[in-house]
Amino acid sequence: MSIALKVACAFATTLVIGAGALQAEDTKDVARMNAGAITLITDGANSPSSRYAADLAVLMEGERDLRILPVMGHGPVEAVRDLLFLRGIDASIIPADTVAYIRKQELIEDVDKKVTYVARLGSAQVHIIARKDIATLADLAGKNVNVGGASEPRFVTASLIFDSLGITFNPVAGSEADAANLLKSGKADAIVIVAPQPSTIAEDLARDGNYRLLNVTGNDELNGIYAPAMLNAKTYDGLTQDGGMTETLSVSYAVAVFDWKKGTDRYYKLRKFADVLYSGIGDLQTGKWHAAWNDVNLSADLPGWTRYVTADEWLAEHKRNQADATSKEDAALKAEFQSYLERTKLGSNMTPAGAARLRSSALE
Structure with a gap:
C-alpha cells in the first residue's frame, strides 16, 4: 500500500471516529x-x-x-x-x-x-x-x-x-x-x-x-x-x-x-x-x-x-421569600437590640412596656 493511500485511510478512519463522537454528543x-x-x-x-x-x-x-x-x-x-x-x-x-x-x-x-x-x-x-x-x-x-x-x-x-x-x-x-x-x-x-x-x-x-x-x-x-x-x-x-x-x-x-x-x-x-x-x-x-x-x-x-400559572407561582414564591427575609431581619434586629439593653444595663431601669416602645421606635 502506498504512503498516500495509508494517509488517506488513516484520515478517513479519523473522520469516522470523530463523526461518531460528534454524533453521540449531538444526540445528548x-x-x-x-x-x-x-x-x-x-x-x-x-x-x-x-x-x-x-x-x-x-x-x-x-x-x-x-x-x-x-x-x-x-x-x-x-x-x-x-x-x-x-x-x-x-x-x-x-x-x-x-x-x-x-x-x-x-x-x-x-x-x-x-x-x-x-x-x-x-x-x-x-x-x-x-x-x-x-x-x-x-x-x-x-x-x-x-x-x-x-x-x-x-x-x-x-x-x-x-x-x-x-x-x-x-x-x-x-x-x-x-x-x-x-x-x-x-x-x-x-x-x-x-x-x-x-x-x-x-x-x-x-x-x-x-x-x-x-x-x-x-x-x-x-x-x-x-x-x-x-x-x-x-x-x-x-x-x-x-x-x-x-x-x-x-x-x-x-x-x-x-x-x-x-x-x-x-x-x-x-x-x-x-x-x-x-x-x-x-x-x-x-x-x-x-x-x-x-x-x-x-x-x-x-x-x-x-x-399563566407559572408566573403566579413565581410571584407567590417571591412574596413568601420576601416575607421570610423580612421576618428573619426583624428577629435579628430584635435580638441585637435586646443584647444592647443587656450590655448597657438600660433594661434593668425600664418597665417591659417602656422597653417595648423603645424597641419599636428603634426598629422603625
Whole structure:
C-alpha cells in the first residue's frame, strides 16, 4: 500500500471516529436544546413587540437551558392565531387589546380561555390627531380617518375605540409611516397613532401647527380593556388641548402563551422562561436596554386576562421569600437590640412596656 493511500485511510478512519463522537454528543444535546428553545412570535417588524423579543433573546443567551427564538409575525391577530394553531410557537408578544378585539369580532372561539399571559410589559398611548377645526372624537363621524391596515396594531385599537363609542368613520388606507402625509395632504381628516410618547409623528405634526390631539375618554367597555393616560409631552406644544394635557387611553403589551396544563412539557419550559424573565427584570431596567422596559411592572395585573400559572407561582414564591427575609431581619434586629439593653444595663431601669416602645421606635 502506498504512503498516500495509508494517509488517506488513516484520515478517513479519523473522520469516522470523530463523526461518531460528534454524533453521540449531538444526540445528548439535542433533547436539552429543544427542551429549552422558546419560539416567540411578534406582531410584526419594527414594532415594540419585536424590540422586546430581541432584548429577551440577548438576555437569555447566557442561560444554558433556555434560548429565545424570535419570529416576525404578520399582525397581532395573526400572532394569536399562530400561537394557538401553528406548530412550534410557544409564546407571543402582542398588544393586550388584541384578545378583546378577537372576542368582539368572534374570530376565535373561547379565545379568553385559551390565551393567558406570563408578563405585562410596557405600554403605548393612543394619539388621535385631527385638523384644527375638528374638536372632539364625535366630530369624526362620517370623516376620513387613517387607522392602518388590518395587520397593524393601531387598526385593532382604533376599531375597538370607535366601535365602542358608536362613531362610524370612513377608513383611509395607508401605513403608519404615511399617516402624517395623508393628514397634511387632506386625504385624511384625522389619523390614529399608537406609540409611547413622545411619538415622532406627533412631534412632526406639532411643529406644523395646524392640527390637534383629541381627547379619548373611555366608557365601561373600554375601561375594562385600557388604562387611562394623559398626553403631555413637551414636544407636543401646538397639538395639546387647553392646559397642555390631552386625555387618552394606554395599551399594554403582553407576553401571551397558550394555557398549557400544569405538568406538561410546555408548562416546564414556560416555568423556566418566567423564572428567568422575572429574575432578570432588574437588569433589563438598568438603562442598557430598550427604554420601554422601565415602564414594566411584572406583578401588575392585566385587565381582562388571566395570568399563566407559572408566573403566579413565581410571584407567590417571591412574596413568601420576601416575607421570610423580612421576618428573619426583624428577629435579628430584635435580638441585637435586646443584647444592647443587656450590655448597657438600660433594661434593668425600664418597665417591659417602656422597653417595648423603645424597641419599636428603634426598629422603625
